[in-house]
Amino acid sequence: SQQGEEDPQALSIQEGENATMNCSYKTSINNLQWYRQNSGRGLVHLILIRSNEREKHSGRLRVTLDTSKKSSSLLITASRAADTASYFCATVDYGNNRLAFGKGNQVVVIP
């Protein structure tokens, strides 16, 4: 199964700035999901975007999906110190329910 691949791997920004992460994948997907993981903790589901959707918002999060380019982006607006975490994109293929993860982006928000 394919995995999402995030870019960049690490991001350090000032509080209040926006953070953008990108993810690419290789096959036909049913949906793409973004998760956050705080150090030493489990993963928390942030947002899901289906293959027939192009953009989705949830609070300060904005996700885009371009199926022609097989890529997605996650934008966190007005970042806060509490947003410091690793962010993973993950994809679900058609025909199964496997969630395949990329390697993750480490985001550090400096107060």
Next chain:
Amino acid sequence: DAGVIQSPRHEVTEMGQEVTLRCKPISGHDYLFWYRQTMMRGLELLIYFNNNVPIDDSGMPEDRFSAKMPNASFSTLKIQPSEPRDSAVYFCASSFSTDRGGYGYTFGSGTRLTVV
């Protein structure tokens, strides 16, 4: 709901010993997943179940690993015998099927396994 519950939170064991990790999924979820996370390999799907039936165990590293789901509210991942390279954080997750809404997966807090 208390979420996905995993136990133990931490496990330290000696090489060669049997290790059993436990998971209680969210009530009503019909999928259950076991993942392993390491720095080198990231998050790897080991096995997943649908309605208590194993669907895909292609991610299980070798025969030393086995997983069961005797009922809808309980699953175990067993390693016998354990080896130092099995040291990792093991996550359990559950979800509804994607056809039912795709609300995303709910992960447990993980079991940090150290094999010495």
